[in-house]
Amino acid sequence: MKKALITGVTGQDGSYLAELLLSKGYKVYGMRRRTSTPNFENVEHIKDQIEWVSGDLTDLASLIEAVRLSDPDEVYNLAAQSFVAASWPQPLATGQITALSVTNMLEAVRLVKPSAKFYQASSSEMFGRVVETPQKETTPFYPRSPYGVAKVYGHWITVNYRESYDMFACSGILFNHESPRRGIEFVTRKVTDGVARIKLGLATELRLGNLDAKRDWGFAGDYVKAMWLMLQQDQPDDFVISTGETHTVEELVKVAFEYVGLDWKNYVVLDEKYVRPAEVDLLLGDCSKAKQVLGWDLEVDFEQLVHMMVDSDMKRLSQYKEMVSI
The missing domain is CATH 3.90.25.10 (UDP-galactose 4-epimerase, domain 1)
Structure with a gap:
C-alpha cells in the first residue's frame, strides 16, 4: 500500500486528491494545523478514511514530525495562502505561508524521507503580465501580486532542491481550476x-x-489527476495544466x-x-506537454x-x- 501525505487536504484540491488516492488504494495522511474550530466541510464524507497528522507550514519541526509519522512515498504540498486579493493587504503572511513554507516542506522531506516523491502546487499567477500567449513551461514569469511572487519562489526552490539534492521534486503550474468546493x-x-x-x-x-x-478555467477534479500522474513518472519534471481555452x-x-x-x-x-x-x-495555458507525456486530458x-x-x-x-x- 502506497502512502501519501497531503498538505492543504481540507481545501478544494486536497479533498479531490484525497478521494482520488483513496480510490487507488493509498493510505492517505492529511496534515492540518491545530485550530479551535477545524473545518472539514470538503472532506466530511472521507474524514474517517484519512489519517490525520498535525503540522504548521511555518514550523519546520512540526513538518519533520509529520513526515516522520506518515513515512510517505509521495508528498503533495497544496497548502498556501491561496486568495490572490488577500495577498496585497497581507504580503508578509503570504510570503511566509505561500513561499518560505515550501522550503520548510522540502527540507523536512530531505531530512526524513529523501526518497519520497514531492509535488509542489505552482500557479498560473506566476505568469502575471504575460510575455507570450499561450503560456507554457518555458514562458518567463512576470508575477503581478504578492501571491504570484510567492508562488514563483516556491516553484524555483522546488527546482533547486531537485537539482541540488537529486530529489524527485516537481511542480504543476496549474491554471485556474474550480468546483463546488471552491x-x-x-x-x-x-x-x-x-x-x-x-x-x-x-x-x-x-x-x-x-x-x-x-x-483559463478548468475543473479541479480533472486537475488533481495530473498531480498524481506527475509523481508516477520515472523522472521529475514540471508541467502546465490547463484547458487551452x-x-x-x-x-x-x-x-x-x-x-x-x-x-x-x-x-x-x-x-x-x-x-x-x-x-x-x-x-491561457498550453498543456500539450502534459497531454503528450502524462497522457492527461480533461x-x-x-x-x-x-x-x-x-x-x-x-x-x-x-x-x-x-x-x-x-
Whole structure:
C-alpha cells in the first residue's frame, strides 16, 4: 500500500486528491494545523478514511514530525495562502505561508524521507503580465501580486532542491481550476453563489470588479489527476495544466445567469473595490506537454463546470431557505 501525505487536504484540491488516492488504494495522511474550530466541510464524507497528522507550514519541526509519522512515498504540498486579493493587504503572511513554507516542506522531506516523491502546487499567477500567449513551461514569469511572487519562489526552490539534492521534486503550474468546493471569495464561486441567491430571492444584485479579465478555467477534479500522474513518472519534471481555452469574467457571468433563465445585465453591479491594484489581464495555458507525456486530458468543459457549480449552490441555498422559513 502506497502512502501519501497531503498538505492543504481540507481545501478544494486536497479533498479531490484525497478521494482520488483513496480510490487507488493509498493510505492517505492529511496534515492540518491545530485550530479551535477545524473545518472539514470538503472532506466530511472521507474524514474517517484519512489519517490525520498535525503540522504548521511555518514550523519546520512540526513538518519533520509529520513526515516522520506518515513515512510517505509521495508528498503533495497544496497548502498556501491561496486568495490572490488577500495577498496585497497581507504580503508578509503570504510570503511566509505561500513561499518560505515550501522550503520548510522540502527540507523536512530531505531530512526524513529523501526518497519520497514531492509535488509542489505552482500557479498560473506566476505568469502575471504575460510575455507570450499561450503560456507554457518555458514562458518567463512576470508575477503581478504578492501571491504570484510567492508562488514563483516556491516553484524555483522546488527546482533547486531537485537539482541540488537529486530529489524527485516537481511542480504543476496549474491554471485556474474550480468546483463546488471552491471558496466563496473566489470569483467563480462568488458568481455561482450570487446567481443562486438572486434566483431564490435571497439577493437582488451581484457586485463584481473587472469583467474583462480573461482566465483559463478548468475543473479541479480533472486537475488533481495530473498531480498524481506527475509523481508516477520515472523522472521529475514540471508541467502546465490547463484547458487551452480562455473566457472572460463576463462570459462566466453570462453562462451562469442564463442557466437559471436570468439576464445578468439586470443584476450585476460594477464595484471599484473589487478591482486589483495590478491586474492580470489574460491567462491561457498550453498543456500539450502534459497531454503528450502524462497522457492527461480533461473530462469537464467550461459550461459543464459553471452549471455544476450553479446546481450545487442552488441545492445548498434552497435547503437553507427551507430551513429558515420553518
